[in-house]
Amino acid sequence: MKVFKFGGASLESVERIKQVAQIVQSFPDDKLLIVISAMGKTTNELEKVAQNFYMRKREIAAQLLYNVEQQHIQVAESLLGNREHPLFQQLQQFFTEAEWTLGEKPLRAYDYYYDQLVSMGELLSTAIVSAFFNTIGLSNTWVDVRDVFRTDDNFRDANIDWAFTQKQVTEKVVPLFNQTNIVIAQGFIGSTDQNESVTLGREGSDYSAAVFANMLDAESQTIWKDVEGLKNADPKLFPNTVNIPEISYGEVIEMAYYGAQVIHPKTIKPLQNKQIPLLVKCFLDKNLPGTVIREQADVRQLPPIIVLKRNQVLLTLTSKDYAFITEDKISDIYETFHRLKVKINLMQNGAITFSCCIDHNPEKIELLIKALHNDFKISYNEALELLTVRYYQDGLLEDLSNHHTVLLEQRSKVTVQRLLKK
Ligand SMILES: Nc1ncnc2c1ncn2[C@@H]1O[C@H](COP(=O)(O)OP(=O)(O)O)[C@@H](O)[C@H]1O
Numbered sequence: 001m002k003v004f005k006f007g008g009a010s011l012e013s014v015e016r017i018k019q020v021a022q023i024v025q026s027f028p029d030d031k032l033l034i035v036i037s038a039m040g041k042t043t044n045e046l047e048k049v050a051q052n053f054y055m056r057k058r059e060i061a062a063q064l065l066y067n068v069e070q071q072h073i074q075v076a077e078s079l080l081g082n083r084e085h086p087l088f089q090q091l092q093q094f095f096t097e098a099e100w101t102l103g104e105k106p107l108r109a110y111d112y113y114y115d116q117l118v119s120m121g122e123l124l125s126t127a128i129v130s131a132f133f134n135t136i137g138l139s140n141t142w143v144d145v146r147d148v149f150r151t152d153d154n155f156r157d158a159n160i161d162w163a164f165t166q167k168q169v170t171e172k173v174v175p176l177f178n179q180t181n182i183v184i185a186q187g188f189i190g191s192t193d194q195n196e197s198v199t200l201g202r203e204g205s206d207y208s209a210a211v212f213a214n215m216l217d218a219e220s221q222t223i224w225k226d227v228e229g230l231k232n233a234d235p236k237l238f239p240n241t242v243n244i245p246e247i248s249y250g251e252v253i254e255m256a257y258y259g260a261q262v263i264h265p266k267t268i269k270p271l272q273n274k275q276i277p278l279l280v281k282c283f284l285d286k287n288l289p290g291t292v293i294r295e296q297a298d299v300r301q302l303p304p305i306i307v308l309k310r311n312q313v314l315l316t317l318t319s320k321d322y323a324f325i326t327e328d329k330i331s332d333i334y335e336t337f338h339r340l341k342v343k344i345n346l347m348q349n350g351a352i353t354f355s356c357c358i359d360h361n362p363e364k365i366e367l368l369i370k371a372l373h374n375d376f377k378i379s380y381n382e383a384l385e386l387l388t389v390r391y392y393q394d395g396l397l398e399d400l401s402n403h404h405t406v407l408l409e410q411r412s413k414v415t416v417q418r419l420l421k422k
């Protein structure tokens with residue numbers, strides 16, 4: 001059994017979906033559990049539907065939902081050639097459910113409504129791909145993963161109930177492979193014990209695939225991307241990147257931790273637990289070797305690995321009473337950040353100052369200031385970039401920081417981080 005994951009980029013047009021079908025056709029002898037994300041940027045569009053609904057801008061929300069509907073119907077029509085197929089009823093049902101939600105008064109928390117609306121992207125894409133595959137001879141079974149992935153009600157970042165979900169996978173998903181060699185399921189979504197839809201955190205389909213791989217004891221998981229494999233930096237941000245043929249789980253966790261937006265950070269652990277290799281392959285050319293991520297990878301040959309996080313803010317807290325920044329003060333500060341769910345990307349303290357770098361989020365900064373202003377004078381510096389280089393070489397570091405002022409720096413033997421201002 002192999003687990004494949006196709007993300008939004010691989011489904012962003014009719015041509016790309018046909019290309020995905022060709023890839024799947026080249027594995028005729030394998031049992032495949034295929035996890036699929038929403039098409040293209042659908043999740044972003046559905047987020048806007050949810051935001052407008054919650055701000056009681058119903059007409060705008062309805063119009064945005066209609067746009068999503070039309071895009072999907074057009075893609076489905078191009079792939080299937082007509083509107084007679086039962087798929088169109090299935091799509092209509094998803095839209096009707098979303099319209100019902102839009103008709104409600106938003107009495108519950110925003111995150112709940114977000115999940116009810118945004119989870120639709122994966123239901124639509126999987127329904128379309130499944131119907132298309134069946135019409136071209138890629139016989140498959142479509143699964144509503146909300147009947148399989150049981151979670152808590154931590155909406156927008158729900159946590160999987162492993163024991164219950166494993167039972168569902170064994171009892172409901174495994175038998176499906178007696179009917180077809182291919183089973184198609186949604187990434188990114190699940191359901192509570194009250195049958196409410198949940199999402200697992202943005203870009204969470206890699207993680208969904210890893211949960212399936214773990215529970216099905218898959219021989220491998222492959223995520224199909226628009227890049228030749230895992231590279232030493234994001235090729236959209238840096239011109240001369242190189243492909244990494246082989247890398248360890250631990251190294252990929254480090255990259256994700258520092259902000260590399262290529263593999264969801266939660267993906268590695270379920271695979272590592274069962275020593276299942278993670279392959280990153282290119283859907284544009286499946287013959288490229290890609291990257292193998294596993295425990296015993298040869299890391300001696302790793303190039304410098306570069307991660308750039310943009311849109312960062314440096315927050316500086318200075319104690320008002322000139323008291324030292326001691327352990328108890330740091331503990332209070334961390335407690336506040338934890339309570340407000342603000343992640344610290346880099347921190348440093350001096351005698352009476354505590355400085356940290358966080359993602360730019362004006363609402364969160366306002367809440368932090370409110371919570372901390374009694375004890376601290378607070379200043380902040382916006383529009384910064386956090387550069388992380390592992391296995392750094394000084395020449396490279398200087399090149400990457402050229403024309404920037406370094407506001408904060410931290411070095412260990414392996415990793416250097418610099419907070420840069422243009
Ligand atoms: N180190 C890296 N190696 C390869 N790609 C990277 C890296 N860091 C960031 N990326 C970006 O990840 C993108 C692919 O991931 P993503 O867009 O999430 O795919 P999908 O949504 O299809 O799963 C690439 O287009 C690339 O710009």
Ligand SMILES: N[C@@H](CC(=O)OP(=O)(O)O)C(=O)O
Binds near residue numbers: 008009205206
């Ligand atoms: N569609 C979701 C989940 C996901 O993982 O998408 P992608 O595989 O395209 O990154 C998102 O955009 O967050």
